[in-house]
Amino acid sequence: MAFKTIKRPKISIGERFYLKALLGGLVITMKHLVLSIIGKSRSKKELGGSGIGVTMQYPEYRWDKHLPEYYRGYPVLVKGEDGRERCVSCQLCEFICPARAITIKPGEVPADSQWNKVEKAPVEFEIDMLRCIYCGMCQEACPEQAIFMSQGYLLTPTDKKAGVHNKAKLYELGGTKQGLVNKWNAYK
Secondary structure, three states, X not given: OOOOOOOOOOOOHHHHOOHHHHHHHXXXXXXXXXXXXXXXXXXXXXXXXXXXXXXXXXXXXXXXXXXXXXXXXXXXXXXXXXXXXXXXXXXXXXXXXXXXXXXXXXXXXXXXXXXXXXXXXXXXEEEEOOOOOOOOHHHHHOOOOOEEEOOOOOOOOOOOOOOEEOHHHHHHHHOEOOOOOHHHOOOO
16 A cells, blocks of 8 residues: 655744734734723723723623624523413423433323313423523424523522522513414314
């Protein structure tokens, strides 16, 4: 078997000491320095700062106005327009979750309920927010539009137990969502 030797390209002195990258970073730093000295820093208007530096003054100013439409916060459960929980315990979100943060214990819907067309409802639904990687795959997998990624980002549990959100907490954070849910459509 024949081997082919490959010659490495010659690296110049500037490339060897990363001069181009260092100078580029220095230019950006100097630009921010000059803007903050003359009081025209970005933080003065947008972030509520003093004009010196670009740090947001966090407790007083928050990112709520600056969040893009597609921002993915923590996952929440939502109820339908009629107050009925949309989750039918299909467990697709639990199976697709790469971090294994979702746990669902399905239960039966009573036969005398007006929603007896739905076979299951969750008895327990928990999301471990300390394990969740906020990927949004649970929202994509849900056929009933029951789980959504909220715009919320202020999630600071004080201990491991507070980091696990149960069904009641998830519904409290999610609220009510408008729109048609296919499985509960009487004409389907």
